[in-house]
Amino acid sequence: MLTSIVQEIRYRPNAAANQLQLLGNLSRWLASRRLDATMLTDPVLGEFLDARRAQGYTLWLSTKALVPMITVGRDWA
Numbered sequence: 484m485l486t487s488i489v490q491e492i493r494y495r496p497n498a499a500a501n502q503l504q505l506l507g508n509l510s511r512w513l514a515s516r517r518l519d520a521t522m523l524t525d526p527v528l529g530e531f532l533d534a535r536r537a538q539g540y541t542l543w544l545s546t547k548a549l550v551p552m553i554t555v556g557r558d559w560a
Contacts, residue, residue, distance in 0.1 A: 502552050505543050508535070523553065 512531050
Protein backbone atom coordinates (compact mmCIF):
# COMPACT_ATOMS: atom_id res chain seq x y z
CA MET A 484 0.00 0.00 0.00
CA LEU A 485 2.75 2.49 0.88
CA THR A 486 4.40 1.98 -2.48
CA SER A 487 1.11 2.80 -4.20
CA ILE A 488 0.70 5.93 -2.08
CA VAL A 489 4.23 7.07 -2.91
CA GLN A 490 3.56 6.46 -6.61
CA GLU A 491 0.31 8.42 -6.42
CA ILE A 492 2.08 11.44 -4.92
CA ARG A 493 4.82 11.03 -7.55
CA TYR A 494 7.82 11.54 -5.33
CA ARG A 495 11.31 11.20 -6.76
CA PRO A 496 13.01 8.01 -5.54
CA ASN A 497 15.13 9.71 -2.85
CA ALA A 498 12.17 11.76 -1.59
CA ALA A 499 10.03 8.62 -1.56
CA ALA A 500 12.66 6.81 0.51
CA ASN A 501 12.73 9.69 2.98
CA GLN A 502 8.94 9.67 3.29
CA LEU A 503 8.85 5.92 3.83
CA GLN A 504 11.52 6.22 6.53
CA LEU A 505 9.51 8.99 8.20
CA LEU A 506 6.35 6.89 8.08
CA GLY A 507 8.23 3.91 9.46
CA ASN A 508 9.42 6.08 12.33
CA LEU A 509 5.84 7.28 12.90
CA SER A 510 4.52 3.71 12.82
CA ARG A 511 7.05 2.51 15.40
CA TRP A 512 6.35 5.54 17.60
CA LEU A 513 2.59 4.89 17.44
CA ALA A 514 3.10 1.21 18.27
CA SER A 515 5.31 2.08 21.25
CA ARG A 516 2.37 4.07 22.63
CA ARG A 517 -0.18 1.41 21.73
CA LEU A 518 -1.84 3.77 19.26
CA ASP A 519 -2.94 3.03 15.72
CA ALA A 520 -3.53 5.16 12.64
CA THR A 521 -7.17 5.82 13.61
CA MET A 522 -5.86 7.73 16.64
CA LEU A 523 -3.63 9.98 14.55
CA THR A 524 -4.84 13.49 15.41
CA ASP A 525 -3.07 16.82 15.14
CA PRO A 526 -2.09 16.75 18.84
CA VAL A 527 -0.72 13.19 18.45
CA LEU A 528 1.28 14.30 15.39
CA GLY A 529 2.62 17.19 17.46
CA GLU A 530 3.77 14.75 20.14
CA PHE A 531 5.45 12.60 17.50
CA LEU A 532 7.29 15.59 16.05
CA ASP A 533 8.32 16.73 19.54
CA ALA A 534 9.72 13.23 20.14
CA ARG A 535 11.68 13.43 16.87
CA ARG A 536 13.18 16.75 17.94
CA ALA A 537 14.09 15.32 21.35
CA GLN A 538 15.84 12.39 19.62
CA GLY A 539 18.00 14.83 17.68
CA TYR A 540 16.35 14.66 14.28
CA THR A 541 16.90 17.83 12.26
CA LEU A 542 14.75 17.14 9.19
CA TRP A 543 11.03 16.57 8.66
CA LEU A 544 9.99 18.14 11.95
CA SER A 545 6.75 19.80 10.91
CA THR A 546 3.29 18.54 10.09
CA LYS A 547 3.91 19.84 6.58
CA ALA A 548 6.39 16.99 6.09
CA LEU A 549 3.69 14.45 6.96
CA VAL A 550 0.62 15.96 5.29
CA PRO A 551 0.96 14.49 1.78
CA MET A 552 1.41 10.90 2.92
CA ILE A 553 -1.18 11.11 5.70
CA THR A 554 -3.74 12.75 3.42
CA VAL A 555 -3.38 10.14 0.70
CA GLY A 556 -3.23 7.37 3.30
CA ARG A 557 -6.49 8.51 4.82
CA ASP A 558 -8.08 8.62 1.37
CA TRP A 559 -6.96 5.02 0.80
CA ALA A 560 -8.27 3.82 4.17
